[in-house]
Amino acid sequence: MKVIVLGAGIIGVTSAYQLAKAGHEVTVIDRQQGPALETSFANAGEVSFGYCSPWAAPGIPMKALKWLFMQHAPLILRPKIDRAMLSWLVRMLSNCTSERYAINKSRMLRLADYSRISLADVRQETGIAYDERMQGTLQLFRTQAQLDASAKDVKALAADGIPYEVLDREGCIRVEPALRHVRDKIVGGLLTPKDETGDCFKFTNALAAKAQELGVRFAYGTHIKGLDVEGGKVRGIFTDHDHIGADAVVVALGSYSPLLLKPFGMNLPVYPVKGYSLTIPITDAARAPESTVMDETYKIAITRLGDRIRVGGMAEISGYTNDLGLARRRTLEHSVTDLFPGGDVAQASFWSGLRPMTPDGTPVIGPTKIGGLFLNTGHGTLGWTMSCGSARVISDLVSGRKPDIDATDLAIGRYA
Numbered sequence: 001m002k003v004i005v006l007g008a009g010i011i012g013v014t015s016a017y018q019l020a021k022a023g024h025e026v027t028v029i030d031r032q033q034g035p036a037l038e039t040s041f042a043n044a045g046e047v048s049f050g051y052c053s054p055w056a057a058p059g060i061p062m063k064a065l066k067w068l069f070m071q072h073a074p075l076i077l078r079p080k081i082d083r084a085m086l087s088w089l090v091r092m093l094s095n096c097t098s099e100r101y102a103i104n105k106s107r108m109l110r111l112a113d114y115s116r117i118s119l120a121d122v123r124q125e126t127g128i129a130y131d132e133r134m135q136g137t138l139q140l141f142r143t144q145a146q147l148d149a150s151a152k153d154v155k156a157l158a159a160d161g162i163p164y165e166v167l168d169r170e171g172c173i174r175v176e177p178a179l180r181h182v183r184d185k186i187v188g189g190l191l192t193p194k195d196e197t198g199d200c201f202k203f204t205n206a207l208a209a210k211a212q213e214l215g216v217r218f219a220y221g222t223h224i225k226g227l228d229v230e231g232g233k234v235r236g237i238f239t240d241h242d243h244i245g246a247d248a249v250v251v252a253l254g255s256y257s258p259l260l261l262k263p264f265g266m267n268l269p270v271y272p273v274k275g276y277s278l279t280i281p282i283t284d285a286a287r288a289p290e291s292t293v294m295d296e297t298y299k300i301a302i303t304r305l306g307d308r309i310r311v312g313g314m315a316e317i318s319g320y321t322n323d324l325g326l327a328r329r330r331t332l333e334h335s336v337t338d339l340f341p342g343g344d345v346a347q348a349s350f351w352s353g354l355r356p357m358t359p360d361g362t363p364v365i366g367p368t369k370i371g372g373l374f375l376n377t378g379h380g381t382l383g384w385t386m387s388c389g390s391a392r393v394i395s396d397l398v399s400g401r402k403p404d405i406d407a408t409d410l411a412i413g414r415y416a
């Protein structure tokens with residue numbers, strides 16, 4: 001079959017790789033000049049199969065109110081008259097119940113666990129390197145209240161059979177030796193040892209090269225203008241250059257996916273939630289992290305990527321803008337220098353990206369009401385983590401095969 005994949009981020013490239021392996025003739029279209037140049041460019045580098053939860057959780061509305069007024073706030077809301085923003089916020093709040101949280105989390109964990117297996121397979125098949133490490137995620141608590149509150153996460157991990165360890169201060173230092181320099185600032189932690197880390201940009205580029213070897217064609221510098229739909233079936237796409245015909249189209253445009261679907265009456269609840277990162281060259285490895293540490297106080301992830309530290313976090317709800325605010329940089333600098341001052345912050349590169357967030361945290365993967373049109377988008381905070389499993393699911397669905405995991409509740413139909 002002739003399949004077009006829209007978008008060359010981590011989701012589009014992993015999809016194209018699996019579709020090519022399944023024997024399809026695949027073309028990937030992207031407006032950028034190469035793979036992973038938008039949200040997949042400099043994320044926090046956590047491949048967190050265990051540390052994997054929806055943001056919409058019980059207690060979040062109250063916490064969010066507190067965060068809005070905190071110095072180094074993890075949440076920034078810039079309200080404006082934007083129907084998409086308001087409707088997304090209302091839907092997100094309606095998912096903050098215990099029942100919805102349990103359903104959403106179990107969907108995410110199912111996909112994340114499948115992604116763990118699928119990423120290991122891709123690594124074995126291709127041998128690609130991407131500054132990967134397999135040393136777990138340490139959720140770090142600076143207060144006893146944070147440690148106590150983690151009891152509900154521990155319960156959820158135990159119920160889902162995800163390995164974990166609750167650590168005291170010395171346990172945290174055993175896992176992350178650089179923390180011995182700041183032992184008085186920490187109380188304990190929660191380790192999910194099966195989690196991994198790696199550079200999403202390097203991985204996406206290396207996999208795009210492997211996909212090309214399998215025959216995938218990449219059309220960069222090409223703006224997608226619309227879908228060609230006739231008689232309820234997709235026939236191809238319109239770009240700023242020409243019309244490209246196809247038997248099937250997979251939408252993997254991240255935060256921009258809803259804009260393409262709107263003219264066809266499809267209301268995809270994906271909204272851009274901006275995050276920021278710093279990439280810092282390491283000058284003193286003894287004061288750098290070994291793996292990934294989630295600073296619970298600021299909700300900031302600090303990850304070792306080869307000879308660099310990647311610091312990422314914050315959720316800014318402000319629409320489609322990639323502006324870089326100095327105050328956000330200060331927050332990232334504050335968190336990393338407080339715990340791991342082993343890098344040259346003055347030499348760091350500062351970046352922002354738009355997480356394609358659904359209100360329930362789960363991506364949208366599956367067919368649509370238009371024949372031949374499939375979605376693989378809305379991966380929000382965990383697109384790198386969930387990419388390889390999502391790609392296998394979409395490849396199976398496009399190929400008319402039953403995916404290895406239940407995917408019925410991942411499709412857009414769940415919002416009906």
Ligand SMILES: Cc1cc2nc3c(=O)[nH]c(=O)nc-3n(C[C@H](O)[C@H](O)[C@H](O)COP(=O)(O)OP(=O)(O)OC[C@H]3O[C@@H](n4cnc5c(N)ncnc54)[C@H](O)[C@@H]3O)c2cc1C
Nearest residue numbers: 007009011031039040043044046224254275382383384385
């Ligand atoms: C600060 C931050 C930290 C993060 N940390 C982590 C983490 O630690 N672990 C994790 O798992 N996830 C993390 N994420 C989330 C992860 O980065 C995203 O979920 C993921 O990158 C989304 O990938 P994507 O392919 O869907 O989107 P993108 O990478 O944005 O790809 C979409 C592509 O579509 C193209 N495109 C869009 N519109 C058009 C058009 N009209 N024409 C042509 N091309 C178009 C774009 O150029 C882009 O290349 C983080 C995100 C941020 C912002």
